[in-house]
Structures are given as C-alpha cells and as structure tokens.
Amino acid sequence: MTNCEWREKIGLYVDGELEPREEQGIASHLQSCANCSAAVLEQQALKKAVRVAGKRFTAPPELYASVHRQMQPKKSTGLWLKASALAASAVLLAIVAFAWISRPSASNATVAQLIDQHVTMLASANPVDVVSSDKHTVKPWFQGKLPFTFNPPELAKDSPFTLIGGKLIYAQQAPGAELVYLVRQHKLSVFIFQARDVHGQVSGTNLAFTVNGWQQGGLRYYIVTDASREDADRLRELLQDANR
C-alpha cells in the first residue's frame, strides 16, 4: 500500500467535489498510480451500486393525485366562495327567468346552456375534475373520455392566464371538454365540442357574460367569462395558435 498525498482526496474526486486544479492533479496522478486507480474504480463501482439499489421505491399514482389536490389554492373557500355562490345563484335565477321569458333559437340555446355550465362551475366547490395548471396533466386526462383531442396552449411564464383544470361536460347530448382558466380574479370557461354535435357560433355579450365562439379543425370552441372581451380575445388567439 502506498501513502500517496492524493489518497485522502479519492472520495472527494469520485463525488466531484474537488476544485478544478486539484481534480486535474489527481487525474494526472491516476495515470501513474495503480493503487489509487483501483481505489477510484472501487469507489465508483460502490457509488453506482448504491445508486441502483437505492432507487427502490416509486411514489404510487394516488400519492401524486393527493399531493396535486393539496396544492390547489384554497381561496375558493370561505368568504369568497360564499359571495360567489350568492352571485351565482342570482345569475342562475336570472338565467331561469330569461329562459322562461324568451324561447331561444338553437344558437341561443347552446349559449344559454354553456353560460349555465360556466355559472355552475363558478358556484361549485369542485369546479373541475382534473386539477392542474400543467397542460400535460390536463390534456391526457381527457384521453378515452372524448372522441376527439385538442391542444391547450402553452402558457408563457408572464402570461396573465393560469390553467386551473378541466372537466367533462355534456351539451346538446354531446360530450365536450371544459377547460377553466384564471385571468386576474376572473375565471374563463373554454368549451370544446365536435363541430357536428353542437350548433350555434355566437360571439358577443349575453347576460353580461362575454361569449366568444369559433370553429377550427372540426371542433367548435366557446369561451364564456365575466372577464373583459379583450381577455377572451387573447385566450382565443392562444387556443387558435395551439391548435393550428
């Protein structure tokens, strides 16, 4: 056994903890010292063995799900929820009254249905079924639930929009997706259906809600929100770009 000056540094070398100058020094030394080379090889083999054996357990999917749930903002509870529930009830009442008074056309019936859906979402304690701000979590959730697919937009870091999640909905007896976004304190529902299933391409203002509808790639999209028309237009552009 030799007593090299580098002997004590072998662990640090294998762990990449040496300064570059020292690292170069020991690397040169290893060219000529068989003992230290063997020691390095052994440390590396041991490190690798521990790495492989140490990765023994994988987090179960239900842990991911419950952690996701934990991380959802709690601001929808408490006073805000009560206030929004009251407001939503008032709006729902207005919608019911509106439905009684007027006999809607097919387009208006679709819009009224989607506004209902949006208001129900606003008032719900569980507004979405898949809760995530990650589009790569939300989009796959719809796999097997819908006979079509779509691309939620990739939101830039400084984007005013935040994805809250999504849920499966039905309108005119057809399945569709509802994606929920947040812009400042306003929620936006994006409804997506197969174009052949749902009729009525309406944009404008209905019961003070902004409704922005369009058709693209065989799908029909509607944005329903109490946010400004400009916000709805901006989100529409993002969706259109993502689905080109």
Next chain:
Amino acid sequence: MAATVVARGNVSGLENKDFEKLAIPLLDGLYNFARWLCGDPDEARDLVQETFLKSLKGFSSFREGTNFRAWMFRILRNTFLTSRTGLERRNTQQEDKEGFEESSVSQDSPEIALIRRANTELVQAAIAQLAPAFQEVILLADLEEMKYQEIAEALDIPIGTVMSRLARARKQVREHIVLTLGGRRTVGVK
C-alpha cells in the same frame, strides 16, 4: 440538480403554481427517501403529504436563492424526526465520530469485482443495515446525487460531518458486500 432560484409573485395562485412546478418533480425522490427512512409505505405516504403541506405553507417565506431541493428534503427529514418512528430511530441512532475519515479502500482490490457482482438485493440489505445517520447521507449523495453542501443544508449538519458519515457509510456498505460474497477476507484495513 442545480439550486433553483424562485421568483415570488404577489398573487397566491401564482405562488402555488411556482411551487407545483418545482416540487412535483421531486415527489418520487422524496417518497423513495421517505420509504427508506420509515420502512413502511403508508407512513412514507403520510410523510410525503405532510412535507408537501408544510412546504406549501412555508413557500411564501422561502428565501430566494436557497436550494429548493435541499429545503424540501430538510422539511421531510425534520417531519420524520418528529414522528413516532423518527423519534424511535433517533433514540437508537449510533453515534458517529466527527472528522473526515479517509475512505477505506483496499488498494489491491479484488473487492471491485465483488462489488460489481453484488446484486441489487444485497446492496439494498447493506444500505438497510446502516444507522439512519449514515443511511440518509449515502442516499442523498449517491442516489439523489446531491453535493456535500446540499446534503449539509438538507440534514442541517456541518459539511465535515457529511464527509465523515459518507465515508463511514460507504465503508460499511462495502464491508457488508465483501463479507457476504467474499467470505472472511479482511476489508478496510489500513
């Protein structure tokens, strides 16, 4: 993994979003570490959930420029140490000598071949027989590939203690393997 600098927003929703992006990729590693610490799947699951809850609550006070991964592992370990299992294990924990003990590698080492021959179960048994203080340091160094400084932050111990524990942990793992596969050959004698 490099230290992650977190920009803090004013809106709580954005903070949660930042937290989610940073924390979710760590979940698997945290769970694996928790399983090693607890030895029980249900307890490990509870420990990880509590870790996420605590770290989410404390995220607003998270100091920018701090290593996020080390911070999360530190919360998990502190939470574990205050749990029943953690207290029990802490009371039976072996004392370790401070100071950096030279890695005890036999120079003319056919042990390399033995280590390479060791199957996963044997190495897992070798890790499992380590005292908790050694187990956590070798897992963070070799599995999570943390730098010594990160480990020191995660475990709240001086960097010299990290090096000392790591050297001793490796020595014990190596001895376990060599003694199991190689019979009576003397190991780690300097």
